[in-house]
Amino acid sequence: MAKTRTGQIKQSSKLLNVRYDVRGPILEEAQRMEAAGHRIMKLNIGNPAPFGFEAPDAILKDMVSHLPHAQGYSDSRGIYSARTAVSQYYQSRGIMGIDVEDVFIGNGVSELISMVLQALVDDGDEVLIPAPDYPLWTGATTLSGGSAVHYRCVEEEGWSPDLEDIESKVTDRTKAIVIINPNNPTGAVYSRQVLNGIVDIARRHNLVLMSDEIYEKILYDGARHINVAGLSDDVVTLTFSGLSKAYRVAGFRSGWVAISGPKHRAADFLEGLTLLANMRMCANVPAQHAIQTALGGYQSVNDLILPGGRLLEQRNLAQKLLSEIPGVSVQPAQGALYLFPRLDPEVYRIEDDEKFVIELLRAQKILVSHGRAFNWPDTDHFRLVTLPNVRDLEEGISRIADFLEDYRER
Numbered sequence: 001m002a003k004t005r006t007g008q009i010k011q012s013s014k015l016l017n018v019r020y021d022v023r024g025p026i027l028e029e030a031q032r033m034e035a036a037g038h039r040i041m042k043l044n045i046g047n048p049a050p051f052g053f054e055a056p057d058a059i060l061k062d063m064v065s066h067l068p069h070a071q072g073y074s075d076s077r078g079i080y081s082a083r084t085a086v087s088q089y090y091q092s093r094g095i096m097g098i099d100v101e102d103v104f105i106g107n108g109v110s111e112l113i114s115m116v117l118q119a120l121v122d123d124g125d126e127v128l129i130p131a132p133d134y135p136l137w138t139g140a141t142t143l144s145g146g147s148a149v150h151y152r153c154v155e156e157e158g159w160s161p162d163l164e165d166i167e168s169k170v171t172d173r174t175k176a177i178v179i180i181n182p183n184n185p186t187g188a189v190y191s192r193q194v195l196n197g198i199v200d201i202a203r204r205h206n207l208v209l210m211s212d213e214i215y216e217k218i219l220y221d222g223a224r225h226i227n228v229a230g231l232s233d234d235v236v237t238l239t240f241s242g243l244s245k246a247y248r249v250a251g252f253r254s255g256w257v258a259i260s261g262p263k264h265r266a267a268d269f270l271e272g273l274t275l276l277a278n279m280r281m282c283a284n285v286p287a288q289h290a291i292q293t294a295l296g297g298y299q300s301v302n303d304l305i306l307p308g309g310r311l312l313e314q315r316n317l318a319q320k321l322l323s324e325i326p327g328v329s330v331q332p333a334q335g336a337l338y339l340f341p342r343l344d345p346e347v348y349r350i351e352d353d354e355k356f357v358i359e360l361l362r363a364q365k366i367l368v369s370h371g372r373a374f375n376w377p378d379t380d381h382f383r384l385v386t387l388p389n390v391r392d393l394e395e396g397i398s399r400i401a402d403f404l405e406d407y408r409e410r
């Protein structure tokens with residue numbers, strides 16, 4: 001922190017352009033309203049447990065039974081059993097190139113995203129990131145001194161990445177391409193063809209491919225998730241995933257990154273990543289013990305996403321109710337926990353979408369996130385989570401519909 005002559009303690013200039021607006025002024029306003037006694041319906045954060053999605057018993061039991069042996073620091077990359085479980089998990093998906101040494105366990109995927117970008121990006125380097133994105137990717141790139149260059153995902157094509165746009169944005173400074181699959185905020189799940197196209201761009205320009213797959217087990221209507229790491233062995237690929245979503249333990253802070261491809265070419269970068277892992281000692285050790293159980297056992301998330309499952313029913317209902325509102329359209333989510341509806345600009349003239357969601361919050365006590373918080377360039381989208389039960393979703397979306405009716409008539 002820099003000190004000024006007036007004695008004010010200022011934040012570091014490194015933070016100047018760093019944004020994370022999903023938890024910005026809107027959340028502060030919601031907290032003010034709650035402190036004043038209002039009940040707010042929160043459709044803004046993908047945090048399963050508060051919506052009644054409890055962790056599988058086996059995970060909790062495993063954590064508790066390991067507590068006495070989890071008091072010390074672990075290896076900074078993570079405990080052996082967790083890293084083996086991650087390596088074997090990818091083997092079971094046909095990806096052979098991930099050994100125990102190629103896995104780093106972190107305090108959630110969030111910590112690893114920041115560490116990886118700090119280890120890779122020099123001042124002025126560019127990272128290709130989808131628009132819309134999960135905004136930590138943009139914020140962490142900026143904080144590491146790099147520049148986030150956004151490529152377009154095409155709404156009319158189910159939010160699929162535009163390969164030509166990606167290709168046209170590669171420069172001499174580009175270091176990496178990020179994909180989020182299944183996607184937050186759009187719910188898109190990428191086809192083999194698109195993934196092969198992205199691998200091909202990374203290969204031709206010698207870029208690192210970073211794939212955030214934290215929602216890989218939350219899929220609807222028979223959508224298939226393809227791990228991009230399985231599509232090549234000549235592109236350095238970093239696959240991120242963890243326990244926060246499919247295993248409903250976001251509060252445990254447990255995730256991993258697995259490195260595949262020609263690792264000898266990445267030896268120096270990996271040395272840097274190991275240094276950063278060492279500097280923060282290790283990830284939360286009790287939560288690391290849950291990883292082996294989570295990956296090895298019966299995948300109880302399937303009960304939630306198959307016909308009759310809560311997550312599927314809620315996604316279906318939210319999609320249907322939103323599409324019934326005049327001037328609102330929404331691409332069906334094939335995965336993850338969100339919808340990213342479009343407000344037709346001919347019907348809703350929104351100049352500032354952050355102001356728009358704050359007005360919605362004040363009028364209807366309902367909290368959603370504005371599209372530009374996800375680095376979407378226009379003011380015509382918002383995101384809501386599909387985690388609430390059907391009764392609450394009905395109530396929440398009807399309040400959104402009431403607000404939009406008034407907005408149309410302005």
Ligand code: PLP
Pocket residue numbers: 046107108109110111134180184212214241242243244250253254255
């Ligand atoms: N990546 C994506 C796409 C997410 O949506 C989230 C959380 O919402 C994260 C990463 C962060 O996950 P973790 O809880 O493992 O830090």
